[in-house]
Amino acid sequence: MIQLDKVTKQFNTANGTLTAVDNVSLSINDGEIYGIIGYSGAGKSTMIRLFNGLEKPTSGSIIVNGANITEIKGAKLRAARHKVSMVFQHFNLLWSRTVEENIAFTLEVAGVKKEQRQVKVAELIELVGLQGREKSYPSQLSGGQKQRVGIARALANEPEVLLCDEATSALDPETTDAILDLLVSINERLNITIILITHEMHVIRKICNRVAVMEEGKIVEEGDVLQVFESPKAAVTQKFVQQVIETSGQKESIKQMQEQFPDGKLIKLFFVGTATERPVITQLIRKFNVEVNIIDGNISPTKSGAYGTLIVQINGVDDDVEKAVNYLAAQGIKSEVISHD
Amino acid sequence: MTEEQGLFPHVDWQRMWEAIVETLYMTAISTVLTFIIGLALGILLFLSAPHQLWANKIVNFLTGALVNIFRSIPFIILVILLIPFTSFIMGSIRGPNAALPALIIGAAPFYARMVLIALREIDKGVIEAARSMGATTGTIIRKVLIPESLPALISGITVTSVALIGYTAMAGIIGAGGLGDLAFIDGFQRSHNDVTFVATVFVLIIVFIFQFIGDTITTKIDKR
Numbered sequence: 001m002i003q004l005d006k007v008t009k010q011f012n013t014a015n016g017t018l019t020a021v022d023n024v025s026l027s028i029n030d031g032e033i034y035g036i037i038g039y040s041g042a043g044k045s046t047m048i049r050l051f052n053g054l055e056k057p058t059s060g061s062i063i064v065n066g067a068n069i070t071e072i073k074g075a076k077l078r079a080a081r082h083k084v085s086m087v088f089q090h091f092n093l094l095w096s097r098t099v100e101e102n103i104a105f106t107l108e109v110a111g112v113k114k115e116q117r118q119v120k121v122a123e124l125i126e127l128v129g130l131q132g133r134e135k136s137y138p139s140q141l142s143g144g145q146k147q148r149v150g151i152a153r154a155l156a157n158e159p160e161v162l163l164c165d166e167a168t169s170a171l172d173p174e175t176t177d178a179i180l181d182l183l184v185s186i187n188e189r190l191n192i193t194i195i196l197i198t199h200e201m202h203v204i205r206k207i208c209n210r211v212a213v214m215e216e217g218k219i220v221e222e223g224d225v226l227q228v229f230e231s232p233k234a235a236v237t238q239k240f241v242q243q244v245i246e247t248s249g250q251k252e253s254i255k256q257m258q259e260q261f262p263d264g265k266l267i268k269l270f271f272v273g274t275a276t277e278r279p280v281i282t283q284l285i286r287k288f289n290v291e292v293n294i295i296d297g298n299i300s301p302t303k304s305g306a307y308g309t310l311i312v313q314i315n316g317v318d319d320d321v322e323k324a325v326n327y328l329a330a331q332g333i334k335s336e337v338i339s340h341d
Numbered sequence: 342m343t344e345e346q347g348l349f350p351h352v353d354w355q356r357m358w359e360a361i362v363e364t365l366y367m368t369a370i371s372t373v374l375t376f377i378i379g380l381a382l383g384i385l386l387f388l389s390a391p392h393q394l395w396a397n398k399i400v401n402f403l404t405g406a407l408v409n410i411f412r413s414i415p416f417i418i419l420v421i422l423l424i425p426f427t428s429f430i431m432g433s434i435r436g437p438n439a440a441l442p443a444l445i446i447g448a449a450p451f452y453a454r455m456v457l458i459a460l461r462e463i464d465k466g467v468i469e470a471a472r473s474m475g476a477t478t479g480t481i482i483r484k485v486l487i488p489e490s491l492p493a494l495i496s497g498i499t500v501t502s503v504a505l506i507g508y509t510a511m512a513g514i515i516g517a518g519g520l521g522d523l524a525f526i527d528g529f530q531r532s533h534n535d536v537t538f539v540a541t542v543f544v545l546i547i548v549f550i551f552q553f554i555g556d557t558i559t560t561k562i563d564k565r
Contacts, residue, residue, distance in 0.1 A: 052473055081475035092466035095565045096488040105484065109476045137564040157474075 002028040002051065002161065002193065007060030009046055020046035021057070022217035028210075030160075033187055033194045033303070035204040035225070037240055038214035044197040047214065048163050051195060052084045053077050065160055082110050085154035089166035091146040093138040099149050100125065100134040106156035124152040128182060144175035151182065155190070162186070164196035168203060176200075180207050184303075201243040205229070205302045213237045229300070229307045230272045230334075244300050245309055257295055257311065258338070264315035266295070266338040269328065273305035280331055281312070288324045290316035311338070351533035356523065361543055363437045364519035367509040368547070371444035372502040378449040379501070380494070382408060383456020384482060394468075394478050408450040416447045416508050420515055440517035444508050452501045459493030460486055492563040499555025503548050510544065520544050 009021040020043040028034045038044045049055040050062055053069045062069045067080050085106070093102050100121050107117045125134060128148040138146055147167060154162055164183070168176040184207050187194050198204065204211050204225060211228050213221040213236060220234040229245075232238045257266060271280075285292055292312050299308035314321050328335050382404060388394050389401035414422070420443045427442050428434045463486065471485045487494070513521025520540045528537030 054469065054473060078475035078477065081473060086470070086473040088466055088470060090464075090466055092464065092470035094467060094485065094489060096491065096562075105471075106474050108484065109471070109474045109480055139565055153474075163473075 001030055001063075002065075002195070003061075003063045004050070005061045005063075007050060007057045007062060009043075009050065009055060010058045019043075019217050021050065024060075024217075024219050026212060026219060026222060028193060028195060030193055031187070031191050032209045033184070033196070033207050035208035035211045036195070036197045036214055037199065037201065037204050037211060038197070039199055039236075042214040043217040044214050045165065048086075048165050048195065048197045051161065051163055052081050052086060054086075082157040083159045084161045084163065085157065085159040086163040086165060087147070087150045087154050087167045089169050091138070091143075091150045091170075093146060093149055093153075095138050098135050098137055099130060099141070102138070102149050103152045103156055106153050110157050112157075120156060124155060127155070127186075128152045142175075143171050144178060147171065147175075147179050148182070151179075151186070155186065155192075158190075159192060161193045161195065164194060166198055167196065169198065169200070176203070177206070183207060201240040204240075205244050205300050205307075207303055209303055213240065224304060225302050226273055226304050226307060229302060230270070245298060245307075257313075261293070261295065261313045264291075264293075264313050265321055265325075266311065266313055267325065268336045268338055269310045269312065270334040270336070271299075271306070271308040271310065272332075272334075273307075278331070280328065280333060281310075284324055284327065287327065288316070289320045290314050290324050349535040349539055351527070351531075351536050352539050353527075356527075357536075357539060357543070360518065360520045360523040360540065361547075363517075364506065364509050364521070364544070364547060367437045367440050367444060367512070367517065367519055368502060368506050368551070371441055371448060371505050371509075372498065374441070374445045375448040375452050375501055375505065376498050378445060379452030379498075380456055380487075382449060382453035383460065384486065386453060386457045387460040387486075388478070388482075394481070408453050411446060411450040412454065414447075416443075417511050417514075419443055419447050420512055424515075435516045435518075437518045440509060440512035440519075443512060444505055447508055448501050448505050451504065452497060455497035455501070456490075456494060459490040459497060462493060463489045492559045492565075495555060495562070496559045499552060499559070502551045502555070506544060506548055506551065 004024055004026050007021055007024045008019065011018045011020060022043070024047070036044050036047060046055055050057055051064055051069065057070055060070070064080070064084055069077070069080065072080060094105060097105060103121045103124050104117045107120060112120070125131060128151055130145065130148050130152065133141065133145060138149070141149070150167070168179050171179060180203060183194060186192060196203065196208070208225050210223065211225050212219045213228070213234060215234070215236045221228060221232070221237045228237060229241055232241045281292055281294070284290065292314055294310065294312050296311040297308065299306050314324055316324070325335060386401065386404050386408065389397045389404065411419070423443045423446065424434055427439050430442060431439050433439050467489060468481060468485060471481050476484070509517065509519050510521025510524070513519045513523070514525050516522065520543055524537045524540035527533055528540060
């Protein structure tokens with residue numbers, strides 16, 4: 001359990017005081033993947049550094065694994081850091097060390113004996129899938145491989161919490177997905193709590209259980225990923241949700257659709273969780289005297305169920321169309337009329 | 342008489358050899374000690390700077406001032422200034438050993454600056470990563486700062502050692518021995534230009550050897 005209570009972090013700059021984290025309280029359960037999303041400058045980089053004491057808060061308390069990170073110092077803080085490790089956007093590997101020496105570095109820091117180090121390093125190399133690259137230097141690795149070293153290194157001392165500082169932001173989409181899969185499997189196999197910060201909703205959608213949305217140092221929205229997807233409240237959250245829901249050019253295509261399908265009603269349907277698995281459209285056609293024309297669809301799988309949208313054209317007598325829409329609402333599917341004829 | 346003796350009539354090869362050994366001795370010892378002292382000063386300068394692990398304005402200012410003052414004194418003046426100090430700690434102001442304090446005091450601040458530049462080139466993220474693992478400052482110095490800046494530290498000490506070879510020649514003028522001493526006393530004061538010439542050739546050879554060793558090590562250890 002990780003608990004932040006009224007945490008504020010201010011920096012004194014030449015232009016006055018800057019509040020990077022503003023009165024934030026939240027709690028993160030053991031074993032969950034918790035995402036913090038925000039645009040750059042929202043304070044999330046500072047936020048994630050509060051969990052391992054790399055930044056000290058101006059006020060408030062941070063409890064990680066029962067220890068108050070704000071109060072401990074010196075050897076105690078260093079010992080706590082063995083259990084709260086960190087993965088970085090730019091990997092931050094030592095170029096002077098090979099893959100296995102980089103991983104062993106964490107163990108050296110923790111004072112692990114050489115024989116034990118070798119065993120552990122071999123284990124970790126297998127866990128992250130870097131067999132055969134043990135003797136390579138970071139300069140000989142791809143971005144994805146470097147991040148795998150970063151993750152292996154972070155896991156070396158069997159941490160309870162893994163902090164990911166934009167761990168996939170420097171990677172291409174395919175590598176991003178591979179690294180995210182690796183994080184999920186680590187979370188499941190080793191039961192490690194993962195806290196990650198990102199500016200990509202894709203990352204949140206793919207692996208997080210819960211999400212906090214940050215803007216100007218404050219948490220503006222927090223909750224289960226699916227819930228936040230279903231009904232984003234803050235403007236910034238809506239923007240992020242659109243990032244993954246609306247396929248590129250969907251806005252444009254809606255205009256085109258309105259021209260292309262002038263008859264009937266254009267309706268955007270929102271499916272959340274189990275609703276995506278039921279044959280709602282089939283039932284719709286069977287029960288009502290309407291024609292359904294599927295125009296555009298998009299499903300975003302999230303960790304706790306799918307979230308999707310479907311744009312359909314419903315043709316028929318006004319009364320029947322009305323009934324059909326009401327039926328959908330009764331099935332728990334939200335709809336939004338895009339056009340009337 | 343061989344042809345060589347004909348070309349260099351005034352060169353006493355025995356004395357030349359002794360001078361080479363003295364120059365090598367002065368350069369080697371002063372390079373090693375300059376490396377150690379300069380490295381320590383450079384690390385202190387780096388870590389005491391604002392936002393660093395030992396951020397401390399007073400220490401940073403004092404170290405910086407010390408380094409800048411000694412780096413700015415022309416070497417030949419430094420040698421003369423240090424005569425009382427040298428005779429106090431070395432017991433004499435003649436011979437290769439007597440040159441060492443001046444060589445080290447002259448070169449270490451120069452090298453400390455190079456160390457500082459090398460350390461500033463290290464990616465801040467790597468130091469942060471080590472801190473996030475719970476590394477002590479000592480571990481960060483030994484396992485991050487020094488290894489990650491090693492190519493720059495070695496090329497820096499190579500440049501410094503070449504400067505030190507030049508300094509030993511200057512120290513020779515006040516009687517420290519070595520090739521500079523020989524070229525000045527035998528070559529210049531007795532107008533034996535062949536001695537000056539041969540001494541110069543050997544100085545150049547020594548410089549090339551040091552440069553070659555430094556460059557080879559730098560290339561070999563750089564895995565970036």
